[in-house]
Amino acid sequence: MRALLVLLFLALPAAADIRPVARPxxxxxFPFAEWVAGFRDRALAAGLTAPTFDAAMADVxxxxxxxxxxxxxxxxxxxxxxxxxxxASDTRVRNGRQALDRHAATFDVIEARHGVPREVVxxxxxxxxxxxxxxGDTPTLSALATLAADSRRGAFFEEQLLDALRIxxxxxxARADLRGSWAGAMGHTQFLPSSWHAHAVDHDGDGRxxxxxxxxxxxxxxxxxxxxANGWVSGQPxxxxxxxPEGFDYRLTGERVEKTAPEWAALGVRTATGAPLPxxxxxxxxxxxxxxxxxxxxxxxxRALESYNTADAYVxxxxxxxxxxxxxxxxxxxxxxxxxxxxxxxxxxxxxxLRAAGFDPLRIDARxxxxxxDAIQRWQASEGLAPDGYIDADLLARLLR
Numbered sequence: 028m029r030a031l032l033v034l035l036f037l038a039l040p041a042a043a044d045i046r047p048v049a050r051p052x053x054x055x056x057f058p059f060a061e062w063v064a065g066f067r068d069r070a071l072a073a074g075l076t077a078p079t080f081d082a083a084m085a086d087v088x089x090x091x092x093x094x095x096x097x098x099x100x101x102x103x104x105x106x107x108x109x110x111x112x113x114x115a116s117d118t119r120v121r122n123g124r125q126a127l128d129r130h131a132a133t134f135d136v137i138e139a140r141h142g143v144p145r146e147v148v149x150x151x152x153x154x155x156x157x158x159x160x161x162x163g164d165t166p167t168l169s170a171l172a173t174l175a176a177d178s179r180r181g182a183f184f185e186e187q188l189l190d191a192l193r194i195x196x197x198x199x200x201a202r203a204d205l206r207g208s209w210a211g212a213m214g215h216t217q218f219l220p221s222s223w224h225a226h227a228v229d230h231d232g233d234g235r236x237x238x239x240x241x242x243x244x245x246x247x248x249x250x251x252x253x254x255x256a257n258g259w260v261s262g263q264p265x266x267x268x269x270x271x272p273e274g275f276d277y278r279l280t281g282e283r284v285e286k287t288a289p290e291w292a293a294l295g296v297r298t299a300t301g302a303p304l305p306x307x308x309x310x311x312x313x314x315x316x317x318x319x320x321x322x323x324x325x326x327x328x329x330r331a332l333e334s335y336n337t338a339d340a341y342v343x344x345x346x347x348x349x350x351x352x353x354x355x356x357x358x359x360x361x362x363x364x365x366x367x368x369x370x371x372x373x374x375x376x377x378x379x380x381l382r383a384a385g386f387d388p389l390r391i392d393a394r395x396x397x398x399x400x401d402a403i404q405r406w407q408a409s410e411g412l413a414p415d416g417y418i419d420a421d422l423l424a425r426l427l428r
Contacts, residue, residue, distance in 0.1 A: 059089035062176040066185065073189055079196045083168060090173045093165070093209045097178050104368035107315045107340040111358070114154055114344035120351045123149050126158040127352060133244045137230070141251035142261030146349040148250050151335060152243065154344060155217040159243050167191055167205035167213055171220075174211065187211050190220035204239040214238030215246035218253075226253040257334035258327065263307040265332060265346035266325035268299040268358055277318055277415040278408065281400055282325075285309035291324065298324070299359040315339050317417025321360025366419040373423060380426045381406055 063084060070080050113119075127134060127149055134145035149158070156162045171191055174184035191211070194200050207213035211220070218227065218238055227236035230248035238246040272295030279286075279294075286294075288304035296312065298304055304324055313323045323343060332342040347358065369377065374393040381388050381402045386409075388399040400416040406426065407414040418426070 057089060057094075057177040059173075059176055063087065063172065066172075066175070066188075069185075070189060070192065075189070075192055075196060079192060083192055083195050083202055084172070087166075087172050088169045089176070090165070090169050090209075093170050093173045094177055096209050097174060104370065105340075106362075106364075106366065106368050107343070108320070108362035108364060110340045111344055111347060115348045115351050115357075119153055119157070119348065122158055123153045123348065123352045126152070130243065130247070133230070133247060137248050137251050141248070141255050143251040143254050143259055144349065144353075146352040147254070147265065147332075147345065148247050149352055150345045150348040151250055152216055152247060153348060154341070155212075156215055159215045159241075162215060162239075163207040163209075163212070163217075165207060165209050167207050167211055167220075168202070170207075170209055171211040184211065187220050190224055194220060194223060199235055200237070200239060206239075215243045216250045218246075218249065222253060223249075226256055228252050253335070254331050257331050259331040260308070260327055263326050263328050264305055265328045265342070265349070266313075266323050267304065268347075268360060269296050269304070269312065269322050269324045270299055270359070271296060271312070271314075271318075271322050275318075277314065277413050278404060280312045280314050280322075280415060281397065281404070282311050282313070283397055283401070285311050296324065300355075313339065313343075314415050314417065315343065316362045317415040317419075318413040319361070319363045320417075321358050321362065363419065369418070369420065369423065373420070376427060377403075377418060377423055380423070384426065 067080055067084070071077060123146075127145060134148070137143070137148060138145050152158050168188065168191060171184050171188040175181050175188050178184060188211075191205060194205070195202060205213060208217060212218060213220070213223070215238060223236065223238060227238055227249040228245065229236050230244045231237075231242065236245055236249065238249055269291075275295065278284075286309070288306045288310060291304060291310055291312070296304070304310065305326075308327050310324045310326060311329075313325055314320060315323075323346075329342055329346070332345050335345075336342070351357075371393050374395060375391060377395075378388045378391045378393070378399060381399070382391070384406060386402040386406045388402040390396075390398065403416045403418055404414040407416075407422075410425075412422070
């Protein structure tokens with residue numbers, strides 16, 4: 028599991044783990060016109076035609092708010108329970124079921140062709156753009172140019188900008204079509220330009236891979252194709268909420284421990300619905316809210332969904348929303364709702380404190396990944412605590428005493 032008190036990067040598009048590793052800074056002025064001139068030479072050397080570049084970039088602007096958003100990302104924190112409350116709200120579930128009915132014929136073909144359940148594709152659509160209702164209105168070229176010129180990941184965003192210009196060069200979209208999030212994601216399911224080139228499909232056969240228009244068919248099919256390319260296994264679930272027995276050994280939680288369904292059942296793990304755990308490959312148990320929160324058994328398709336957004340909260344939200352769209356009920360487990368999310372500074376202090384205590388997380392970067400979780404679990408076990416990898420503000424204070 029990659030989330031502690033979960034840091035969410037919900038604006039980030041598919042196929043981009045572009046989370047910041049440095050302390051946020053104040054956005055400053057940048058010589059943008061000078062950068063554009065230099066980029067023009069690089070773009071033409073990369074094969075773009077001068078007419079395409081000049082027409083597309085003529086009105087591109089530096090967007091200071093994009094830089095402010097980029098540099099504030101690592102301060103945006105939300106607990107997983109707050110996020111899931113919104114992600115699988117009654118309104119989102121109702122709207123999703125209506126969208127499934129409205130586009131039933133399209134989903135029939137996508138499901139048959141790609142092997143990804145319609146509810147999973149619809150859940151991504153619902154989380155990314157509220158089923159197409161909120162696709163973003165930031166000019167993509169300006170957003171990407173701003174980030175390429177003046178962000179800490181300039182090389183990444185410059186390549187995305189090149190890919191966006193190639194979309195125009197190929198005649199697949201008009202410049203006005205390229206609008207979306209501040210981070211350069213576009214269309215119904217918020218693809219980066221590189222993801223469009225690699226995975227977009229022409230589902231409706233009109234000769235264009237149109238993820239931007241009113242008809243979501245190409246975008247939805249492209250999302251299914253993206254998941255398949257990133258390891259989605261047809262017939263395998265993403266996961267399921269489970270109930271852990273009294274006395275469960277929480278050292279067995281986390282993505283690095285895998286067992287079969289019968290092995291977990293022998294340890295007393297059961298699904299929240301009472302149904303047997305599907306025997307569909309190795310299973311890990313994740314407890315994003317610790318031993319006082321809901322628990323999830325996750326399969327290989329969890330990792331396929333991580334390719335869309337690496338935050339555990341996002342993947343669990345997609346899975347849970349897809350279950351709700353398929354007729355499932357709310358989560359059974361509770362959450363430690365009195366807790367708050369740890370700030371950037373607190374996550375740095377956590378990692379430094381673990382290292383000082385002899386439980387090295389290997390990196391001091393504010394990212395709560397498998398190595399940090401392992402270090403937390405080892406520290407918790409040494410203190411006689413439930414080794415669930417979950418730290419709240421009180422436990423952090425105990426570690427730092």
